Amino acid sequence: MAPALWPCVSRILWLACLLPLAPTGVAAGMYELQLTTDSPVTTGAEVTITASLVASDNGSLVLPTNIHFYRFHWIHTPLLLTGKTDEAFSSTIRAVGNEPGDFPVSVWVTAANCWMCQPVARSLLVPSITELLVGNLVVTQNSSLPWPSSYLAKTVLKISFLLHDPSNFFKTASFLYSWDFGDGTQMVTGDAMVYYNYPIIGNFTVKLKVVAEWEQATLDAGKSITQKTGDFSASLRLHETLQGIQVSGPTQIESFQKMMVTLNFLGSPPLTVCWRLKHECLPLEEGECHPVSVANTAYNLTHVFRDPGDYCFSIRAENVISKTHQYHRIQVWPSSMQPAVFAFPCATIITMILALIMYISLRNAHRKGMAENPEPPTGVKCCCQMCCGPFLLETPSEYLEVAREHHGLLPPLYKSVKTYTV
Numbered sequence: 001m002a003p004a005l006w007p008c009v010s011r012i013l014w015l016a017c018l019l020p021l022a023p024t025g026v027a028a029g030m031y032e033l034q035l036t037t038d039s040p041v042t043t044g045a046e047v048t049i050t051a052s053l054v055a056s057d058n059g060s061l062v063l064p065t066n067i068h069f070y071r072f073h074w075i076h077t078p079l080l081l082t083g084k085t086d087e088a089f090s091s092t093i094r095a096v097g098n099e100p101g102d103f104p105v106s107v108w109v110t111a112a113n114c115w116m117c118q119p120v121a122r123s124l125l126v127p128s129i130t131e132l133l134v135g136n137l138v139v140t141q142n143s144s145l146p147w148p149s150s151y152l153a154k155t156v157l158k159i160s161f162l163l164h165d166p167s168n169f170f171k172t173a174s175f176l177y178s179w180d181f182g183d184g185t186q187m188v189t190g191d192a193m194v195y196y197n198y199p200i201i202g203n204f205t206v207k208l209k210v211v212a213e214w215e216q217a218t219l220d221a222g223k224s225i226t227q228k229t230g231d232f233s234a235s236l237r238l239h240e241t242l243q244g245i246q247v248s249g250p251t252q253i254e255s256f257q258k259m260m261v262t263l264n265f266l267g268s269p270p271l272t273v274c275w276r277l278k279h280e281c282l283p284l285e286e287g288e289c290h291p292v293s294v295a296n297t298a299y300n301l302t303h304v305f306r307d308p309g310d311y312c313f314s315i316r317a318e319n320v321i322s323k324t325h326q327y328h329r330i331q332v333w334p335s336s337m338q339p340a341v342f343a344f345p346c347a348t349i350i351t352m353i354l355a356l357i358m359y360i361s362l363r364n365a366h367r368k369g370m371a372e373n374p375e376p377p378t379g380v381k382c383c384c385q386m387c388c389g390p391f392l393l394e395t396p397s398e399y400l401e402v403a404r405e406h407h408g409l410l411p412p413l414y415k416s417v418k419t420y421t422v
Helices: 002-027 340-372 378-392 396-406
Strands: 031-037 046-055 070-075 080-086 090-096 105-111 121-125 128-130 135-140 150-152 156-163 174-180 186-189 193-197 202-217 223-239 245-248 252-254 258-265 271-278 292-294 298-304 309-318 323-333
Touching: 031 105, 031 121, 046 105, 046 121, 070 080, 070 090, 090 105, 135 202, 135 223, 156 174, 156 202, 156 223, 245 309, 245 323, 258 271, 258 309, 258 323, 271 298
Parallel strands: 150 223, 252 323
Antiparallel strands: 031 046, 046 090, 070 105, 080 090, 105 121, 135 156, 156 193, 174 186, 174 202, 202 223, 245 258, 258 298, 271 292, 271 309, 309 323
């Protein structure tokens, strides 16, 4: 009897041991770990990593209220652990890296009473350790622009260096800052903040070299000077507001003459220029003209006026900061010379009329001469008839009659072969 009951008892005991694992099996896949860190940090400074257990479907699941329900497990080698803090659903470790590099840190969560059970959630993070100083340059200006790295020229800039030292590792260090503003100006300061005014527009790069020094205790109870450096830079794009447009060009011109107007922009390119010719000086509305991109501070406009009258060039220019309008009046007079395109047809017609008049005059003169001298000398008559006959005779019949009188019959082309006697 006893041997028969033993399998049942053992099965019951095995199920009882598995009861604590039931919550873990239910929670597996329902939660995830979110990791945050303050890296990168310099060698010797503490890096902080925090793992938080959250519901995987945006918080629709309710986390258990027992603060000892879960346990966090960390693997951080080769980083040296300096501290650890556990809360209800989060855990934070602090570690130090003595060598530069990227070191993976993994963490997983299990039930508090079952280390070997299936993890509820796991995650991985790779903090970065560097030998250099960590920080960044921050550039600010009172007149902010809505474009990144864009600032106003001829306006003071505030350039600051922010050291990233979350563990207060450099609390006893002294710093030296070497500035290069990219326009030929350099300076060395002991302050992490400077003010600078760029007098011209353009693209510049601010470079900064930071040197940190401090005393550090050695193993033989002595002290040594430790130094760390870092190089930083920031790109600047300096613009200038459009203060106006200078227009250079004639104010009076004749029609059909080519006119050129030069626009000088008092502002920084790139620019978008739009212009239109009107009878009145009125501002241009949106879509009223075709915009043209201009990469310089000068632009030439050309136009040919065909009709006389009073006109006005309405000009609009804008850059990434501002826009401005300008007007240029011009008076167009009638042209003193007609264009060649009209002169050629007129000259052709006049030439044809003159030729017709000359032809009629010569013909009348010839008729008058024939009436006064009907029988010119024989030699003169013969020469005139042979050389100028076709042009002086009035009709083609007269010409044929003269030709028959001065030319005999043509000889036959061949002789007859047979002779007939009648």
